[in-house]
Amino acid sequence: MKRYLFYFILALYLFGFAMPLYAISADEFLEVTKFSGKAVTKKGDPAEGKAIYVMFCVNCHGEKGDGNGPVAKVAKMDPKPRNHADGKYMNERKGEDLFKAIKLGGKAVDKSVYMPAFSMVLSDEDIWNIVAFVRTIAIPPYSKD
Numbered sequence: 001m002k003r004y005l006f007y008f009i010l011a012l013y014l015f016g017f018a019m020p021l022y023a024i025s026a027d028e029f030l031e032v033t034k035f036s037g038k039a040v041t042k043k044g045d046p047a048e049g050k051a052i053y054v055m056f057c058v059n060c061h062g063e064k065g066d067g068n069g070p071v072a073k074v075a076k077m078d079p080k081p082r083n084h085a086d087g088k089y090m091n092e093r094k095g096e097d098l099f100k101a102i103k104l105g106g107k108a109v110d111k112s113v114y115m116p117a118f119s120m121v122l123s124d125e126d127i128w129n130i131v132a133f134v135r136t137i138a139i140p141p142y143s144k145d
């Protein structure tokens with residue numbers, strides 16, 4: 001049963017990932033991945049990070065990073081994917097913790113196993129770029145770097 005659920009979510013995830021690539025034009029893709037905020041960390045490039053976030057993370061974490069992505073909703077994920085806009089929680093997490101969660105998956109940081117490991121897909125530089133982007137959407141704003 002558990003295994004079935006895992007494959008179900010994986011299929012949804014892959015389907016969701018492919019959808020935007022077919023459904024929108026290259027111009028529209030550039031539009032949704034455009035970063036207009038300001039960097040708040042010394043490390044990483046948030047503009048690069050946003051493009052990757054739109055491709056790999058919004059299916060679960062949502063377009064606004066609030067944890068309400070379509071895959072998370074359909075799969076009724078519990079716990080929900082982390083709300084990256086929740087500065088109260090996120091600003092207390094060290095950059096290294098976020099890096100580790102993205103690189104090695106939720107289990108590596110005692111979070112849900114439904115948070116996949118991206119070490120096979122993303123370089124360390126990509127991951128630091130994502131961390132830099134995630135820091136820019138926190139409310140209240142992140143200001144520890």
Ligand code: HEC
Nearest residue numbers: 056057060079080081082093098101102111112114115130
């Ligand atoms: C299949 C759904 C899914 C995908 C895709 C996904 N996540 Fe997650 N993510 C989760 C879940 C579920 C959690 C765990 C929440 C919890 O345990 O409270 C999580 C947790 C996290 C955390 C840990 C936050 C903390 O509590 O310290 C980070 C950081 C994170 N995700 C970033 C990302 C990034 C960046 C991407 C894209 C590269 C991504 N996630 C893709 C579902 C997903």
